Amino acid sequence: MSTYDHDELAAARPDFAAIAAWIPQGASVLDLGCGDGSLLRYLQEMRAVRGYGVEISDVDVAACLRNGVNVIQGDLDTGLSGFETGAFDFVILSQTLQAIRHTEALLREMLRVGREGIVSFPNFGYWKNRLHILRGHMPVSEALPYQWYDTPNVHLCTLQDFEGFCAEHRMRILDRRVMTAGGEVGAFPNLLGSTAVYRLRDAA
Amino acid sequence: MQVADSVGIVSAQRAIFDTPLEFSSGAVLPRYELVYETYGALNAERSNAILVCHALSGHHHVAGYYADDPKNVGWWDNMIGPGKPIDTDRFFVVGVNNLGGCHGSTGPASIDRQTGKPYGSRFPVVTVEDWVASQARLADLLGIRQFAAVVGGSLGGMQALQWSLSYPERVRHVLAIATAPRLTAENIAFNDVARNAILTDPDFYGGDFYEHGVVPRRGLRLARMLGHITYLSDDAMADKFGRSLRSGKLAYGYGVEFEIESYLRYQGDKFANYFDANTYLLMTKALDYFDPSRAHDDDLNKAFAAARADFLVLSFTTDWRFSPERSRAIVRALLHNRRKVSYAEITSTHGHDSFLMQHAHYHEVMRSYLDRIAKEAAA
Numbered sequence: 001m002s003t004y005d006h007d008e009l010a011a012a013r014p015d016f017a018a019i020a021a022w023i024p025q026g027a028s029v030l031d032l033g034c035g036d037g038s039l040l041r042y043l044q045e046m047r048a049v050r051g052y053g054v055e056i057s058d059v060d061v062a063a064c065l066r067n068g069v070n071v072i073q074g075d076l077d078t079g080l081s082g083f084e085t086g087a088f089d090f091v092i093l094s095q096t097l098q099a100i101r102h103t104e105a106l107l108r109e110m111l112r113v114g115r116e117g118i119v120s121f122p123n124f125g126y127w128k129n130r131l132h133i134l135r136g137h138m139p140v141s142e143a144l145p146y147q148w149y150d151t152p153n154v155h156l157c158t159l160q161d162f163e164g165f166c167a168e169h170r171m172r173i174l175d176r177r178v179m180t181a182g183g184e185v186g187a188f189p190n191l192l193g194s195t196a197v198y199r200l201r202d203a204a
Numbered sequence: 205m206q207v208a209d210s211v212g213i214v215s216a217q218r219a220i221f222d223t224p225l226e227f228s229s230g231a232v233l234p235r236y237e238l239v240y241e242t243y244g245a246l247n248a249e250r251s252n253a254i255l256v257c258h259a260l261s262g263h264h265h266v267a268g269y270y271a272d273d274p275k276n277v278g279w280w281d282n283m284i285g286p287g288k289p290i291d292t293d294r295f296f297v298v299g300v301n302n303l304g305g306c307h308g309s310t311g312p313a314s315i316d317r318q319t320g321k322p323y324g325s326r327f328p329v330v331t332v333e334d335w336v337a338s339q340a341r342l343a344d345l346l347g348i349r350q351f352a353a354v355v356g357g358s359l360g361g362m363q364a365l366q367w368s369l370s371y372p373e374r375v376r377h378v379l380a381i382a383t384a385p386r387l388t389a390e391n392i393a394f395n396d397v398a399r400n401a402i403l404t405d406p407d408f409y410g411g412d413f414y415e416h417g418v419v420p421r422r423g424l425r426l427a428r429m430l431g432h433i434t435y436l437s438d439d440a441m442a443d444k445f446g447r448s449l450r451s452g453k454l455a456y457g458y459g460v461e462f463e464i465e466s467y468l469r470y471q472g473d474k475f476a477n478y479f480d481a482n483t484y485l486l487m488t489k490a491l492d493y494f495d496p497s498r499a500h501d502d503d504l505n506k507a508f509a510a511a512r513a514d515f516l517v518l519s520f521t522t523d524w525r526f527s528p529e530r531s532r533a534i535v536r537a538l539l540h541n542r543r544k545v546s547y548a549e550i551t552s553t554h555g556h557d558s559f560l561m562q563h564a565h566y567h568e569v570m571r572s573y574l575d576r577i578a579k580e581a582a583a
Binding site for chain 1: 546
């Protein structure tokens with residue numbers, strides 16, 4: 001029995017629904033930086049996934065246990081050596097990319113451990129963010145809620161930046177969803193999209 | 205003495221087993237007794253039982269206190285009781301003194317009916333597997349077909365793990381705390397030094413000291429002092445004792461000068477007064493021998509293939525005797541076997557002993573996981 005309202009959660013986190021749409025019933029999933037386990041719980045209930053989360057924060061680890069989500073406490077910046085190659089159908093990095101120090105190493109590890117990677121992140125190229133910069137300030141918004149001096153984010157990027165990175169590092173983008181306030185964005189995604197979700201696989 | 209979250213007055217019970225138990229070594233004990241305590245009530249479905257396995261110096265008195273000895277509080281009373289993480293309002297908790305122990309269960313100091321004398325050196329070496337087999341018989345006696353959880357720290361954690369391998373269908377959750385899938389060479393080395401302290405004590409008499417009316421006190425004391433050092437952390441010792449001198453100045457002699465010396469000797473003496481030397485030997489040997497991978501080409505992944513339980517594995521950052529890396533090895537093997545497993549690395553300054561301590565986050569993790577188990581058991 002769920003205490004969650006799935007519609008409400010999907011509205012609050014549009015990337016959840018986008019991610020769930022790509023994941024078939026019964027898949028195995030590793031969620032990196034899983035927070036309180038909301039996404040995994042959502043996927044368990046919507047897709048009956050066999051899921052595990054990785055999380056560094058004590059408070060979130062306890063929250064995952066309460067949420068009935070398997071969680072392995074660990075630091076993503078020290079890699080995924082505890083996970084075997086090809087152990088998961090999907091490895092998810094949801095709204096965590098921007099807080100990772102060793103971006104390339106972790107994305108490589110994701111695509112080693114999982115058949116496919118799913119990455120979602122706030123688009124720094126979103127027009128509202130650009131407007132903040134034009135006005136002379138670092139953006140602070142719902143997707144980027146932190147002040148410059150007090151943020152876990154160290155590697156913010158735009159859609160173009162991320163796609164360039166993937167091409168350069170031989171990571172093939174299989175699919176992409178761009179969203180703003182829960183709605184799908186079609187034209188000018190790098191300008192009009194506040195959040196993007198990508199499906200990747202190792203092209204090597 | 206009545207405290208709101210204590211299970212209150214408890215009393216030990218005794219189970220007698222007349223069916224011979226064959227040990228891993230091939231030795232057979234024709235008859236044995238186990239002392240145990242239970243707290244809370246077994247529900248109608250018998251689905252809410254939790255077995256608590258003890259570590260080297262532990263026993264069946266896990267929570268509460270005795271009517272005639274109110275100061276004798278169970279060794280894990282901070283974890284077990286009404287409203288505590290192992291909530292006796294929801295779970296039926298069983299604590300047992302292991303075979304070979306010295307707190308009432310059949311052990312080296314017990315009288316061997318065949319000779320009329322204490323077993324002493326003739327008491328068989330017991331393994332973790334043997335303990336689990338004897339605990340399963342106690343479960344039969346209590347009408348528990350399947351435990352909601354088997355919980356233990358250190359050597360107790362090894363028993364909890366072994367439960368999932370010896371009786372995969374009889375345990376739904378394993379909570380393995382500050383433990384290891386097998387000891388490292390360094391860890392065995394510590395045990396060997398401790399055993400040597402006892403074995404070389406002239407009062408040990410090859411294990412048959414009972415007949416001589418003596419106790420190998422010096423050996424036990426040294427063994428405990430050594431063990432105690434490894435259960436603490438450098439930081440914890442520095443915080444608690446530092447370089448403090450008892451008299452405030454150097455005496456230029458070999459007596460007790462530093463506070464840490466005084467503390468260790470006190471701990472050693474206290475231990476030597478109540479613990480049995482043969483039990484100490486046997487417990488450390490069980491630690492050394494535990495290695496489920498041994499029968500599987502040293503492959504822990506294969507060893508855990510038999511497991512069916514869900515797991516919570518916990519370690520403590522400053523525990524160097526059973527380090528977090530040892531717990532992570534357990535987690536890796538469980539992930540390989542697609543078991544449901546969660547792992548938390550608790551930040552604590554108290555070294556291996558952390559698992560016995562009151563610690564808000566540690567207890568919150570236990571509570572969160574056990575809360576789920578309780579809901580399952582009630583469903």
